[in-house]
Amino acid sequence: MLDLRLYMLQRVTAIVMGPLVIGHIILIVYAIRGGISAEEILSRTQGSLWWGLYYGTFVLAVSVHAAIGLRVITSEMLGLRGVGLSVLTWGSFAVLLVMGARAVYAVTAA
Amino acid sequence: MAAAQKYMQVSVWRGDEATGALEEFDVPAQESQTILDVVSWIQQNADATLAYRYACRVGMCGSCAMMVNGKPRWTCRTHVKKVLGDNGRLTIEPLRNLPVIKDLATDMxxxxxxxxxxxxxxxxxxxxxxxxxxxxxxxxxxxxxxxxxxxxxxxxxxxxxxxxxxxxxxxxxxxxxxxxxxxxxxxxxxxxxxxxxxxxxxxxxxxxxxxxxxxxxxxxxxxxxxxxxxxxxxxxxxxxxxx
Incomplete structure (x- = not known):
């Protein structure tokens, strides 16, 4: 159910997410302490390629990492195998990616 | 006058996975006694049809493992005193995660x-x-x-x-x-x-x-x-x- 390829994908995405999570938390603290409004945040993020890449990478890593984690949990806890398990893995990856990409687009598109 | 013989209550799995159940036996308690001694006593004195597996009796062959009070043990080297619960009961079942052939014997x-x-x-x-x-x-x-x-x-x-x-x-x-x-x-x-x-x-x-x-x-x-x-x-x- 978890071969070397999936194992590596989950570890690599975890490594990617580590610094991104820390950066995200620092950003939240910074934004709240200054008391800046939603409009002020959007004025800084909209049209920014860097924020788009930052959160785009985050969303991609989360989608891969969480889909593999859900694959293991559903297989072990619910006994799902074979095609059903592949559908669940790819389906959860696609849902997370689309939802995350929509959010990134809404915040960073010019 | 010799002290009265003490007995312990032992529940042993009988049958296969689907239709089997625990069966109770009263086994004489000894000062020094392994789980395999208990199982052998039952097979030799109470019910000769009890199926179980062992070979060397000294912890080298790996044949006699069973679940004892819910935990996997090598029964020939596990003393009763070490695993007996507070209620003084023993439950002996076939190894977990393997199909049961009969009683305490699993298909390896x-x-x-x-x-x-x-x-x-x-x-x-x-x-x-x-x-x-x-x-x-x-x-x-x-x-x-x-x-x-x-x-x-x-x-x-x-x-x-x-x-x-x-x-x-x-x-x-x-x-x-x-x-x-x-x-x-x-x-x-x-x-x-x-x-x-x-x-x-x-x-x-x-x-x-x-x-x-x-x-x-x-x-x-x-x-x-x-x-x-x-x-x-x-x-x-x-x-x-x-x-």
């Missing part, structure tokens, strides 16, 4: 098939006409191999493993521990096939490092550590292949 076929699937078999590189290869007992690979080599195939770790329960494809701690001892065998010529086997669907990457295997291994081996070694080796082999 899948356990040994997984050893083969994990490439837990030696691939010789020399013939009988070649010189015997010298192995330095202090070399790092030999030290790693030594740590994993005393497995007696009792399947206690297999019964203790929750990943085996949840994932029937998983090779289990014993097979992977054996594969790791062979990864560290410099005489072996099947390393590429072995690393591929332990990287497959049922391989080492499914282990959650819960360490049930290491907790219950009667020979105090650490299959979790062996599996961690396999994970490390398979990952580094990825980079070696590309360089």
């Amino acid at each position: 076929t899948e356990f040994f098939d997984k050893w083969i699937a994990a490439e837990g078999v030696f691939h010789p590189t020399k013939t009988r006409y070649d010189e015997i290869e010298g192995i330095d007992p202090e070399s790092s690979v030999r030290v790693e191999a030594n740590a994993a080599i005393e497995c007696i195939n009792c399947a206690v770790c297999y019964a203790a493993c929750d990943v085996v329960s949840a994932n029937p494809d998983y090779f289990g701690p014993a097979a992977l521990n054996r594969a790791w001892s062979l990864v560290n065998d410099t005489r072996d010529g099947g390393q590429a096939a072995r690393l591929e086997a332990v990287s497959s669907n049922g391989g080492c990457h499914n282990c959650h490092s819960q360490q049930g295997c290491s907790t219950f291994c009667p020979n105090e081996l650490n299959p979790t550590l062996s599996i961690a070694g396999l994970k490390r080796e398979t990952v580094t082999s990825l980079f070696r292949r590309r360089s």
